[in-house]
Amino acid sequence: MLGRMGTRGAAVLAGGEGRRFKVAGGRGDKALFKIEGKPMVVRVLEAVKEVVDEVIVVVDSWERAQRFAPALSDVRIVVDEEGPRGPLTGIRTGLRKLRAESCLITPCDVPFIKGAALNELLRKLEEGVEGVVPLWPNGFHEPLIAAYKREPALRVGDLLGKLGRTRPDDLVRAGLEVEFLSVREIRKVDPDLDTFVNINKPSDLESRRPLKLSGELDSVRLRHPMELQEVAKLVEEAVAQRRASVVDDGGVLFWSALLRRVLAKSSSELIEAATWYRREAELYDSLGLRLLRARALIDAYRCLEEGGVKADHLMKEALGVYRELGVDRKDL
Incomplete structure (x- = not known):
């Protein structure tokens, strides 16, 4: 086994059947x-077990758990506590059910994933950050192949x-100290970057080829002015008082924006939330985190639209980033 054992766990997310995945007969x-x-999913589990000693598979229904049971007789299967609400729900369920301190999150549809690559994520996590997320040189990150410290995440x-957010990206926007680890570092142990080959349909296997790198961005560390524990207290206080400005002292732009949107009672408050989201987008732009920038711009667009202000230019800008990064528009 690779790496230091005893404090490592992994949750493999298998929450959806894959709507685009069709085989002969349906x-x-x-x-x-x-x-x-x-x-x-078995291939993914084999790689994961090389670097952790506690593994669970997270599914979105008891029916799927029963369907998986024959193939996964030696693995604990857990069901999303809140049903099929998106990847973040699966991540939360996985973290809650694991006992380990350092936790991997992986999807079930990366069948060529390498244990050595996962070990790099855990090794970096154990250097003292709260999250490690692979980062491509063009500013695209991999939120579903990541490592997190269990308690803060x-x-x-x-x-x-509690505030209705379902995106896995929000974990890294919400105050964790995160190392966005360049895939160039991972390439040292996974030369063809097979770890990131995602299979959405059977034909993806036929067209599979080594992934290419484009862009110059290296590893990036995302830090915030205040410790996460203190930020979380401010968020809870702001929600209890229904006063978003309470959280501003924490210095996490995402929370200042999100709470203004959630607690908004007027168009002007929604417009103010959009301003905070745009500040957040500027932060990511300065770091080269282009996908996060697009996410923040889309949130700003939605606030302005809800506030009665046309903001097509923001959506156009975000969609331009999506196209350049190869992100599906359905992922809005």
């Missing part, structure tokens, strides 16, 4: 699709859940 369950005789994840 739609199949993507996680159970066999590659070289093994279900995709779960605390911020639960705060996000």
Whole structure:
């Protein structure tokens, strides 16, 4: 086994069947699709087990848990506590059920994932940050192949859940100290970057080829002025008082924006929330985190639209980033 054992765990997310995944005779369950005789989820589990000693698979229903059971007889299967509400719910469920301090999160549809690459994420996490997320040189990050310290990630994840947020990106926007680790570092142990080959449909296997790097961005550390524990207290206080400005002292632009949007009682407050989101987008722009910048711009757009202000230019700008990064527009 690779790495230091005993404090490491992993949650493999298998929450959806994969709507685009169709095989002969109709739609199949993507996680159970066999590659070289093994279900995709089993291949992922084999890599994960090289670097952790506690593993769970998170699914979105008891029906799927029963369907998975024959193939995963030696793995604990847990069901999303809040049902199929998105990846962040699955991450929160996984973190809550794991006991380990350092936790990997992986999807079930990366069948060529490498244990050595996952070990790099955990090794960096154990150097003292609260999250490690792979980063491509063009500013695209991989929120579903990541490593988190369990307690801080779960605390911020639960705060996000209470406010209706479902995106995994929000974990890294909400105050965690995160190392965006360049995939160039991961390439040292996974030369073809097979870890990031995502299979959305059977034809992806036929067209599979080594992933190419474009852009010059290196690893980036996202820090915030205040410790996460103190930021979380401010968020809870702001919600209790229904006064968003309470959280501003924490210095996390995302929370200043989100709470203004959630607690808004007027168009002017929604417009103010959009201003904070645009400040957040500027922060990510300065760091080269282009996908996060696009996410913040979309949030700003929605606030302005809800406030009765046309903001098509913001959506156009965000969609331009999506196109350049190859992100599906459905992922808005």
